[in-house]
Amino acid sequence: MTDTVLSLRGVVKRFSGIYALRGVEFALRRGEIHALCGENGAGKSTLIKILSGVHPHGSFEGQYLLDGKEAAFASVRDSQARGIAVIYQELPLVEDMSVAANIFLGAEPQRRGPWPLSRLIDEPSIRRQARALLSRFGILLDPDRKVSSLGAGQKQLVEIARALRNRSRVLILDEPTAALTDRESEALLALLQELRREGQSILYISHRLDEVMSIADHITVLRDGQSVFSAPAQEVTQPLLVQKMVGRELGELFPPRTEPQPDRTPLLTVTGLSVAETRDGPCRLSDISLTVHEGEIVGIYGLLGAGRSELLLHLFGAWGVRQAGSVLRRGTAHAPKGPADSISAGVLMVSEDRRRFGLVMDESIRFNLTLSSLAALLTQGLISRRKEERTTHQMAERLRVKAASLEQPVRTLSGGNQQKVVLGKSLLCQPKVILLDEPTRGVDVGAKQEIYALLDELRREGLGVLMVSSDLPELLGMSDRVLVLSGGTIQASLAAEVATPEILLQAALADSARPATANRESR
Numbered sequence: 001m002t003d004t005v006l007s008l009r010g011v012v013k014r015f016s017g018i019y020a021l022r023g024v025e026f027a028l029r030r031g032e033i034h035a036l037c038g039e040n041g042a043g044k045s046t047l048i049k050i051l052s053g054v055h056p057h058g059s060f061e062g063q064y065l066l067d068g069k070e071a072a073f074a075s076v077r078d079s080q081a082r083g084i085a086v087i088y089q090e091l092p093l094v095e096d097m098s099v100a101a102n103i104f105l106g107a108e109p110q111r112r113g114p115w116p117l118s119r120l121i122d123e124p125s126i127r128r129q130a131r132a133l134l135s136r137f138g139i140l141l142d143p144d145r146k147v148s149s150l151g152a153g154q155k156q157l158v159e160i161a162r163a164l165r166n167r168s169r170v171l172i173l174d175e176p177t178a179a180l181t182d183r184e185s186e187a188l189l190a191l192l193q194e195l196r197r198e199g200q201s202i203l204y205i206s207h208r209l210d211e212v213m214s215i216a217d218h219i220t221v222l223r224d225g226q227s228v229f230s231a232p233a234q235e236v237t238q239p240l241l242v243q244k245m246v247g248r249e250l251g252e253l254f255p256p257r258t259e260p261q262p263d264r265t266p267l268l269t270v271t272g273l274s275v276a277e278t279r280d281g282p283c284r285l286s287d288i289s290l291t292v293h294e295g296e297i298v299g300i301y302g303l304l305g306a307g308r309s310e311l312l313l314h315l316f317g318a319w320g321v322r323q324a325g326s327v328l329r330r331g332t333a334h335a336p337k338g339p340a341d342s343i344s345a346g347v348l349m350v351s352e353d354r355r356r357f358g359l360v361m362d363e364s365i366r367f368n369l370t371l372s373s374l375a376a377l378l379t380q381g382l383i384s385r386r387k388e389e390r391t392t393h394q395m396a397e398r399l400r401v402k403a404a405s406l407e408q409p410v411r412t413l414s415g416g417n418q419q420k421v422v423l424g425k426s427l428l429c430q431p432k433v434i435l436l437d438e439p440t441r442g443v444d445v446g447a448k449q450e451i452y453a454l455l456d457e458l459r460r461e462g463l464g465v466l467m468v469s470s471d472l473p474e475l476l477g478m479s480d481r482v483l484v485l486s487g488g489t490i491q492a493s494l495a496a497e498v499a500t501p502e503i504l505l506q507a508a509l510a511d512s513a514r515p516a517t518a519n520r521e522s523r
Helices: 045-049 075-079 101-105 125-133 154-165 182-198 207-215 238-245 308-315 339-344 354-358 367-371 386-397 415-427 445-460 472-478 501-508
Strands: 004-015 018-029 034-035 061-066 086-088 110-112 119-121 168-173 201-205 217-223 226-232 266-276 285-295 298-303 319-327 347-351 433-437 464-468 479-485 489-495
Touching: 018 034, 018 045, 018 201, 018 217, 034 182, 034 238, 045 086, 045 168, 045 201, 075 086, 086 154, 101 110, 101 125, 101 154, 125 154, 154 168, 154 182, 182 201, 182 207, 207 238, 217 238, 238 445, 266 308, 266 464, 285 298, 285 308, 285 319, 285 464, 285 489, 298 308, 298 339, 298 445, 298 472, 298 501, 308 347, 308 433, 308 464, 339 347, 347 415, 354 415, 367 386, 367 415, 386 415, 415 445, 445 464, 445 472, 472 501, 479 501, 489 501
Parallel strands: 018 226, 034 201, 034 217, 086 168, 168 201, 298 464, 298 479, 347 433, 433 464
Antiparallel strands: 004 018, 004 061, 110 119, 217 226, 266 285, 266 319, 479 489
């Protein structure tokens, strides 16, 4: 534990004269899990790009040492050749290729071909080795299955398997459990601990502070591009860690719960809903019944593949063919043919994949905020720039979006600020019901608190929220009621004050043919 594998000394990185890193000091030792913490925009991504060669030698000031010698990487290929593997938040998978092909992409085993000196990719060997590698995670994935058919959590596991394929000496993981269920996260953390025992050096970046506290040997905090704190994990408490990250004392993460108003109006009523992916396919959702009232947040919990995202997507008009049941929006039939119908009906959705479905990454904050509500900005058939600027500035101020200007491309924003833009875009449509899928995934603790305060504000204003989350403290802290999905069926409906993580997990693991509660209609 005394051998330093890599270190940064006084590293400075600027973009167009603006500091991204200011004199950062960092060291990773052999056989150590070193956690790197900080709010979105603190400089973590820039540091990773320096370590991995994305920002090559000469593009930054200070020293980057590998085994005590200057790491003069000219490219990512150089860093990979020296044993540094990185798993980024944005997964660089080839969607149209199989799981096995993605795991061995660029390093495919080969066999002799029919002609002299010719070589062919050894497909059976790829499948066999991929199956063995995936089994280490306890993942039951078909190596021949196309990546495009996988959920976000399953894709994350494929990328992790690919990064570990060569057992690189330094493994850098950027929010590796953001898309995973609790059970998958536990399996990954157990694997990382085993790799540490074998001498693997691991840099672990996560907003999930409970994970950091449970797995890290050492913790370093970045704030505003500076390394402001570094200490052995046993000397760090979670309140101290939060204080170092945000630079201030952080009060209660969740707003105080308010008593529900009597005789609240049902905003969204689902009865006996069964949905298949295609007209002739099997039902992926079966006999779903639930109600979302005004001024209420209803949480949905379930393991990967339970049907959580599919339910929200169907209610938004973006997935599936309804086979049975009904959906009412304030007493009126809600059967949208597409998202535009839902938006017109006051039903909005925030996807779990904000980069793919929530934002136009190369466009500005202003462009993205008004993308779904342009009709409200028209004057004589043309978009009023004055209305647009006034509207977007008011929303950006309300959500505390941190940016140099509203013309800044959303690609350059931190994850937390990108999520605020997605939420702002939905709110400008003046919805009555908001469908949230993993609303704080990849968001730091400070931005989480701001998003929770916004959701509480919306609840007080009478909006209805149906929220999917894999974060149990988030579900229990924000929801008035929690529904548990398993196998496409509601297994339990619980008031938040009586729900516990143990009860929710037990219901999520229940056989979908035998509901864990008799209360199938969740009101």
